[in-house]
Amino acid sequence: MAGDALAYAPFGALGAVVLAVYVRTVYSGVASGDSGELVQIAHELGVAHPPGYPLWTLAAHGFARAAWLGGSVAWRVNLSSAVFGAAAAALLAAAAAELSGCAAAGVAAGGLFAFSPHVWAYATQAEVFALHNLLLAKLLFLLVRLDHFTRAAAAAAAADTDANACVRALARTGALVIGLALSNQHTAILFAAPWAAYAVYAARHTARLHRPAQLGALCGCGLLGLAPYAHLAVRGGAFAHQPGERRPPLAARAHTPAWGSWGDTTTLRGFAHHVLRRDYGTFRLSNAERATDGEYGLRLRAYVSSLPAQALGPAGVALALLGTAALLRARRSRPLALALLASAALYAGPFFFLSNLPVSSPFYRQIQERFWPQLTLLVLSAAAVGLARVCDAIPLLLPPTPTAPPPPPAAAACAAQRANGAPSAWRWAVCALLVAAQACTHHAAHDASRRDLFTRFGWALLDCVPPPARAAPRRLSSASPAAAAAAAAALARGGALAGGEVAGAARAAAAAAAARAALPDLPAGRAALLLANGDEVINALRYAQRCEGHRRDVLIVDLNYMQFSWYIAQHGAAHFPDVAFPGTSYGNSPGAFQLDAFLRANAHAFDVYSAGGLLAADPSWQATYRLWPQGLLQRLVPRSARLELNEPWQRASADALLLPELRAALGAVSPMQPGSWEEVVSNNHLAQAVHARPYAVLQVALELGANAPASRDVFVLAARLYEEMVAASPHALAHAAGPPGAPVPDYVHRNIGVCYSRLIGLASDERERVMATQRAAAAFLRYLSSSTIGEADRQQVEAGLMGLIAPSPANPRLEGGSLTGEGAARPKSARGEEANGAGASPPRRRAAKRQA
Template identity: 25%
Template sequence: MVFAVSLQLYLLTISPSIPGGDAGELVAEGCALGTAHPPGYPLYTVLAHLTTAYVPFGVPAWRMNVLCAVCGAASSALVARTVQLLLPAPAPASSLLSPSSFLSPSSVGSISAGIFSAISPLAWQYSVTSEVFALNNALVSWLLHSFVSFYLSPTNSAVFAGAAVSGLALTNQHTSVLLSVPCVLLTIHRARLLSRPAVLLTAASLTLLTLSLYLLLPILHALKPHPGAWGDVSTVEGFINHFRRKDYGTFQLYSGDASESEGLGPRLGRWLEDFCNIQGGNAALLLAVYGAFVVTRVALFGAAAGKGDKKKRGAVALSEEEIKAASVVAAAGSLLVPLLVFYLVVFHTLANLPLHNPLLFGVHARFWMQPNLIMFVLSGIGLGHVVAAAEKYHPKGGLTVSGAMFALAAFTLATSYPMRDQSDNVFFEGYAKGILGSLPKDSLLLINYDQQWTSIRYFQECEQVRPDITSINLSMTSYKWWDTKRSDYPHMSFPGTNYVMPGSVGKADGGFTFKELLDENFDRFPGGVYMGGKLNYGEQDWQEDYSNIPWGFVTKYVRSGEMAAGKSADPGGEWLKGQRAIWGTMTRTVATTLPDLNKYKDDTWEWTIHREYFDHLSDFASYLLEYALGDKNVLQGQDRMDALVLCAGVLEMTLKHDDTMRETNFATYKNLGLAYMNMIREHGKDRFEREVFRGFVTFQGVDGLDSLDASEWVPPGAETSWKDFVSARWAEVWRHFLKMDGARRDPSYAGIENILDQVFKKVGSTKK
């Protein structure tokens, strides 16, 4: 029942397309049977390939989302079944769904644990989108169930089942080792395997057999080389490096600067806070603590209390065998506590992501799903014992507790549903297609930003969107193993082994700089060379021969003197005409599907699309301002004025719709005031032309679709008194700039303050 309910919930809220994070790359490698980023995830890759290649309906991303939904539902069902094993079985009933069976302590505890596990926000999120975590939840839940089953009945077959699933879990997500290691040690002790070498050897062989899925990585690497695959797994050293995640730092989550990362105590505190406030709630925490207390107390003292022929427990007489059996069940349940503590302490000692960064906090929080599964099992045990105790005190006590718990589950589901519903999550589809659609035919796109890489990688590999564009992950080219990947990109030329910093030791060893890569490939691609993200090393030497100009969500490289703002002729304003077409594409694909920030907070990948949209729109406006104010051979007269008006309109729209820009970005106010000031200086333009904005850009706001239209920021009647409106708005904007925190650090601060002083002295006003 838990499986059916969970699966139905997930299918109703499933994302129809690819989400953010690593999902795009993981599914793409599944489509191509390639090698994903370390450690490679061979089990997920194989399942993704079978799903995307042989399921006959839906796009590949949706098919994988459905597979993740099945895995998530299986995880919840296994949580319920594990709780059921650790609670007293209900009395025999004529029907499985009879009240005596359905409302027994065992049923209430197990069903509640499974349902609350299913609707916890993290589990829900990763059960409706394509990531490795739903599969990991299913395998970890299976491992927990196998361990408990073995402890209750320590047979050889139970040992072998646990050994097999331990290896299988490691082929998907390495953090499962933090559960499998203590389970293996406890199993060896419980089954006395050190004195039974044949059984121990068989169990170890089964673990290695399932773990051998990793051997698919070098095999597929040899059979199906293709662009986009990560690492060189063709050699023993390369395979081992990939398996142990050397590129990211073995036993670490973060390869960046972790000097300001929190310590063990604060990390444990954040997990506990998240579980209490978001994932499980205070009720689940209290029930988990009570469940841990009950099973530990019985495990420690139950056997001693059971001496003698018969002992009383409440009104029921228990035999010695029954007391012993109850002690074994409690012992199995009590061992979940050290499993939980082991994971929390070891993981949070090794994890190094800085949790004060909201997005990186979201990345870190995904690894809390594994200990949360144990917490939900313990809470189910606790609830079962609470129901049993309530039944002893009052005939309807158990029914009351059960009803309250199911009502809480229904309330949680109803209130969480709108926020967890991903059925409208096509944001990265619009994002990736918008970027690809803005590029000319036969372009080279250098990507150094994960969000762009993973989403574009999926649509090019799995849905064959814009195969004419060569996309390459620039960060991947910086690894030593890149030398083995160069042949996968026949349209490109690499002037060395791998991308290195200018003047570094790597350059002397045969590496190439970014400038050399540009030199080698600039004329090879008729559509041009583009960059998404920032350079690895922040080098400047390429600027000797090249410039870059805004191009939607990326930048385009041009030779110095060609289209550099204010430095060369652009007859007829061709660049600006091109930008109108580009932002028209972004309007159709990105702006109309921007995520609602009330739903997608700054710890989600979707939030980054909203942030990036306005950042790039602001960059365009800033460049447009420089473009309009440069050499008058670029834009003159009416064209110049129209560019200034468009610049002001774009900046006004970003201030209206983007809270972060409005509150913190003082450069936006500076540039907006500069645009207005130059409108005042222009001659021959005393009337506002609304046609300037037609078809340029729109934004999907909370209240509907807003066009970049003058009616948003130009009051009625301003067309007939255009200069008066511009003058007033100019003064208002720059006054606001002077009052903003941090504005004094801007080199233009003193000059802007001086201009305002002079203007208001000239007109005889002291108001500032």
């Protein structure tokens, strides 16, 4: 191609167009997955999860601190991905044009790549993959240019000094880019290794890159590219001071990590541990215990099936196959084609095999999809060659114009066009239409300009903690569960067996009566300690608090981080000086502690809350504490404490803070993709918050037993709360159960039936007994109409239902009983707490596990 700057103008124009589209569709706030962590780490210049992503952190830090760009911190870091993605498209276009000999075909390849779903999704949010695509596109461009100059030098009659100098410069630049790429993503080695080997082999007779001096220079450039890893050692022990925070002593500052930094990277052992991703499993995508090696074929098929969407339908895939065949057929391009095929085979082989996540799961499939553009980049480069060959063949199929002077031979004309890089206007029109069609096809699904769910989610989580200055009453005492239930009896009596027909005024009066019945409040102003679990939780929290400064009074401790000794040793004194850690780490290792000990050590100083649930592997706390719902959170309350079952602030937090804000944010994500992080928030948090309160009241009722004085009133309250939830389901549950009018989850009807089946034996007269029997039977019939319940549970409920309708020795009446027979397993609750009473079904929650 021409060496002047004008030859690259089309690729620069493509980059500008792609950037304009990306900027219009970039996330307005923090995105899902690891984005919250990455934004906060870039903002405070800390160390991200393994392998640390130092190059991306340093680059994104510049955008995060560039306040002159406007917008929030998250928007500015998201903008960095848009810039990287647009540059990647331009470089791929230049490389594909060099490879195919047609600038228009190169622009088509770059545009198709930029607007393919897997690429576009990560070019509008804070993630490392847009920078990864940029570095690989640059590496491909350098490889194709090196091949061009190597062949030019070999074709010269005498040694072409200038061509050899260009080859050496390109090789050294490529070695530098390889180092930079490995500073961002380890998977770059799967492309870099065969490409570097080809470069040395191709230039062995011209630039003589195989000689020790040249190899030494290349290795030096590669090591220079790895220099960003020094950031891990420097900032792994650096304290990122934030306004309003107490600075540690000068002597301790060198060993104090930035808030949320991962690992101890200040030692050689810790540095190697972090870079090699040993926490996840070196040469593995995840530390998942389940073996998925048998799904290798499924992963390949999943990628191949996704190719038509990436390459604008089956025609794009056919062009890629045609282009590959054309490159292999031509003698001059065959060595380069074999190098590209080797890198593709290396990626499709080892990497797809080592991606040890079940691709059959929509959630884990979308985690793997973010690595697929690396292979798509090669596919679209080959498609550019195929498109150029098709465009070359079209003039041969057209008859010449009779009135026009005889044109030169079509083949010679096409060859001349490829030589001077000036394709005809119709080629540009075809390629522009292909790019426009790709962009229009995927624009609606990837326009994230109105999506700020995770920004609002982080704020909503923190807002569920009462501020110390205007803290809600903390009604705790050493009263028994029966005395605790009596505080809510006034609320329940007014609506006994009313099925949700109690008026709002009666509820308010009953709530006031319950408040007057409670013991005096604990001293106001106690600090809040929030135990966070799950990527979607901690990443939303860390962005809201650390980057936007919201609710700095709440101390956030990551339950997953707390399992590492480096977290307590380094972060404890620096960021949690008032928190007592009764051991070296959280877990079962020597010197570790469990949650019960942690709560006992801190209960005197903090009100402790849970966001995202507690770890199911540690049930130590269950004997002395219970989880009590408070909006999106759950508060850890001693089992001996008095509970305010209908505290007005809790209702306000659910109605005013929870539903309207997050439902509006979820409404911008339409349609919601199966397995997406948005679905995790909808099902695991928003729906959980709606369901958790009636379930918690039912748990208290089951603990009281049939003989407690307030047992009847608490069962009535639980039934009424469930029925209110069912009545509001077209509005309150639309986000979790589908569009408005979608059916209520089946376990809700089961738990309503459990409430009324218990009330049969607690009824004060025959009228209440008959009413409870009718409502229990109706609820169980609705439950049995569901197609999602298990066969064993179905048989159990059917037997209990027959006992309601026609009692017999085989089907005993359920008076005061339950639907769980002897030996039946107790259901596990959504956040690790067992259902302590028989028959109650907890809300269902899918665990989201951190991945690389």
